[in-house]
Amino acid sequence: MSQGRPTLADVASAAGVSVSTASLAFSGAGPIAPETRERVHEAARRLGYAGPNPLGRSLRSGRSGIVAVVIGDQLRRSFRDPVSVQVLDGLVSTLGPLGLGVLLVPAHTTTDGVAELDPLLEAAPMDAAVLIWGAREEDGVLAALQRRGVPVVVGEGPELPGVAVVGVEDRIGTAELARHLLELGHTRFGLVTLPLSHPRRTEVATPERLARPEWAPARHRLQGLADAGVEPVMIVETAGSLVEEGRAAGRLLLDVPEPPTAVLAQSDLLAAGVLLAARELGLRVPEDVSVAGFDGLDLPWMAPDVLTTVAQPLGAKGEAIGRAVEQVLAGELPATVRMPVSLRVGTTTGPPRS
Amino acid sequence: MSQGRPTLADVASAAGVSVSTASLAFSGAGPIAPETRERVHEAARRLGYAGPNPLGRSLRSGRSGIVAVVIGDQLRRSFRDPVSVQVLDGLVSTLGPLGLGVLLVPAHTTTDGVAELDPLLEAAPMDAAVLIWGAREEDGVLAALQRRGVPVVVGEGPELPGVAVVGVEDRIGTAELARHLLELGHTRFGLVTLPLSHPRRTEVATPERLARPEWAPARHRLQGLADAGVEPVMIVETAGSLVEEGRAAGRLLLDVPEPPTAVLAQSDLLAAGVLLAARELGLRVPEDVSVAGFDGLDLPWMAPDVLTTVAQPLGAKGEAIGRAVEQVLAGELPATVRMPVSLRVGTTTGPPRS
DNA sequence: GGATACTCTCGAATCGATTCGAGAGGACCG
DNA sequence: CGGTCCTCTCGAATCGATTCGAGAGTATCC
Structure with missing residues (x-):
């Protein structure tokens, strides 16, 4: 058949062999004379055949790759x-x-x-x-x-x-981070969480949503905090792990009469946003407020600051x-x-x- | 066949219809009695059949989607x-x-x-x-x-x-940007390019590579610059559009006795890196050096700076x-x-x- | 020379669906 | 009541490859 793209059958007949032999020439899954294989490949080249059609192969093998x-x-x-x-x-x-x-x-x-x-x-x-x-x-x-x-x-x-x-081990990592801040002497913590369940807006977390975090990473990291005995004075839930969300959360946490002395964010991008918010509010980091994240991202634009974080591989x-x-x-x-x-x-x- | 996952044939026989009828019940591509269709779907539900296998469908249609x-x-x-x-x-x-x-x-x-x-x-x-x-x-x-x-x-x-x-229209956009800087009075331009051909390191661009930019975006933007009559005093080629690359390029361009007064970067991330480099070198932007990019990205962490750029949709x-x-x-x-x-x-x- | 072993090639079945033309059966009309 | 039309269902061919067992042909050895 010269219509459409050539198939294995076309190549086989052009090479003067059976379809099964031609198949062998490509897959190599079986005994074939080197000379025959070469003849098949030569025919394929002549016809512009680029190898077995993955659709046919998939159907047969049941695997799509x-x-x-x-x-x-x-x-x-x-x-x-x-x-x-x-x-x-x-x-x-x-x-x-x-x-x-x-x-x-x-x-x-x-x-x-x-x-x-x-x-x-x-x-x-x-x-x-x-x-x-x-x-x-x-x-x-x-x-x-x-x-x-x-x-x-x-x-x-x-x-x-x-x-x-x-x-x-985000639960363990968060606990470790929390202990680091406790050792530094912090007592008033702010927390910025990832979405607890279906994403919505960045705002102070409601007790209902905090009680039932459907999203595993947020849940584990909340548990880690509790493990270390930290109970934040204020918790803001975000709509996603983005710098803007962190910034909005940071403003909610820090633009108040008595802001927390340490803000933990459940991701580095959120922490970066908090950092921006702090800077905008004229707060020095870490003198006025400590900020920590989670992920261990390499964020070159944060220089010269280096974010305290929990690095995950x-x-x-x-x-x-x-x-x-x-x-x-x-x-x-x-x-x-x-x-x-x-x-x-x-x-x-x-x-x-x- | 009860072995493996059910096929259309299994569903058909369970529903007491032919395979072709069963196919019609799913695809809707042909006349079928509502009652029959319901019977087929019911059988499918019973057998846990989740719809036609895409592999078979693909082979037949020649389309993989x-x-x-x-x-x-x-x-x-x-x-x-x-x-x-x-x-x-x-x-x-x-x-x-x-x-x-x-x-x-x-x-x-x-x-x-x-x-x-x-x-x-x-x-x-x-x-x-x-x-x-x-x-x-x-x-x-x-x-x-x-x-x-x-x-x-x-x-x-x-x-x-x-x-x-x-x-x-990156050529036109770059030319427009260049004219903006010319109108501001700049005469000494630095340029940070995207990779001109196969990526390598961030370093001063060689005339050979500049003469034959294989990569279309870099080429167009170079041409745009030429269209506006701008001839940079120094050109640094990067290995890719990343902040780090831009920063390295910025250091090469700005950490010299007589740096350019304006640096054009072929992407916003590169421009952001140049901005960082300038900041690190104690240069004020735009007083000491103007920086412009290309892309129109929204980079919240650049605040309060707002990058001059060419926005593309x-x-x-x-x-x-x-x-x-x-x-x-x-x-x-x-x-x-x-x-x-x-x-x-x-x-x-x-x-x-x- | 004949039996045995080995190497390579081939035909046919198979994977799971779609599609087309044919035909069964029922409704409707004159 | 016979014919026509319509609706729905069915069987068979097809998409393009892989794989298995059978068999042809040749080499090896006694």
Whole structure:
């Protein structure tokens, strides 16, 4: 058939061999005479055949070679945070050598103002799916994937039956950070949290939402604080881990008669925002207020300040997720991985003004 | 067959209809009695059938519903730049409603220190491919895609036969920016460029590389400068659009006996780095040195400075790329799109110290 | 020379769906 | 009551590859 792109059958007949032999010439999965293989390749070259069609191959093998990464409502929002990007980078570089590609799938699509599960979630080819930023049972994403029989790996919990989890010791890390500030002598803490459940606005956290944090990272870090015995005088919940959100939160916390002497933010970008807010309010850091974050990002524009933070191994986390994907594809259910974090004291924390 | 996941055939027999009827019940592409459809769906529900297997469907239709986005060598590097992320966001939100997913494909893989074309490029299923950051004929990516017969859309040129191009009027924008600085009275310009060809280190640009800029955005912006009659006294080429690179470039340009009075950077992140370098060297902006960028990013941490820049419609560019993809999938070759840019004067440019 | 072993090639089945033309059955009309 | 039309369902072919067992042909050894 000269119409359309050539198929293996075309190549086979041009080379004067059977289709099965031609297949062998490309896959190498079976005995074939070097001369025959060369003849097939030669024919392929002549016809402009660029190798077996992945669609046919996938159907036969039942594998698409695609791993879906489910992203939040807006790509922009997910990826403006270097944290996600670094994890994704580790993931891609682990999956690549395995011949696996990463498909970006939005969790929801908004049609006429109504958010629904993205059709890709239900219909795109995928051998496994990754939820980098935790899963909430409520939102149906997990259910949709499990109905399809797609194995799932989630970053940062929660632990759900049949789901592989890769996370960091953020509870322990937060506790360590809190103790660092306690040792410096702080007693009045402000806290800036990541979204506790479905994102909304940046404002003082309500007791109801604090009582039931659906989002694993926020929950763990809250627990870490409690572990260290810290009870913040004021807690602001943000709508996402962005500098602007942190700045808004910082203003809420610091632009009051008796501001806290230390502000803990659940992410570095939020902490950076708090720092900006402090600067705008004429507060010196750390003399007037200490600020600490979480993540261990390298933010060159913060120079000469160096943020005190809890560093998590982001790239390695992505790689661990990649390995977990490899395992679920092999039919195993990987054990939960919790990666270590480390306190990194910078220049933004110090003793409170007495 | 009770082994493995149920197929359409299983559902059909459970519902007591033929496979073709069952197919109709899901696709709706043909007449079917409502009652029959309901019976099929009921059987599907009972068997835990989550809808037609995309692999089978793809093979039949010849369409995978996947658009590859080819990214640079490191994901981290590509996505640390908000520019790419915003374009990608526009792309994803245009492609989503069309039922198309975005597959991230690295251009190269490094095995044992040797960079090769990533196997996914040659083997992953895709209906079309997008090169967000321009294409160079040299690197083989384009050739590999064209050999496969995959239609390609590139962002930011160059214009190649059979390839759709979406870009911005960066040449015109740069010229406008240059004239703004000329009008302010500047005569000694420093220039910080994006990589001119294959990325390497941040250092003073060699005449050879300046003479033959392979990378379209860098080339256009160089041309724009020339259009305005500006000839920089010193040009530094960077290894990529990152704050650190800009900072290094800024030090090279400004830490000299007679520094330029205005520094033009080919991207906002580079300009931000130059700003940092200036600050570190004790130079006031814009009193001692004016700094301008390109892109129109919203960088909250630059406050209270507002960068003078040329704003390009990043999200809209992604959407335009998405529409171009739609067209190439329909078999058309879209005309080259050049989107308008606009000069946005901030607080980082002013008259030179006389 | 004949049996055995080995190497390579081939035909046919299979993966899971879609699609087209054919035909069964019922409704309607004259 | 017979014919026509319409609605719905079905069987079979098809998409492009992989894989397995069978078999042809040649080499090896006694």
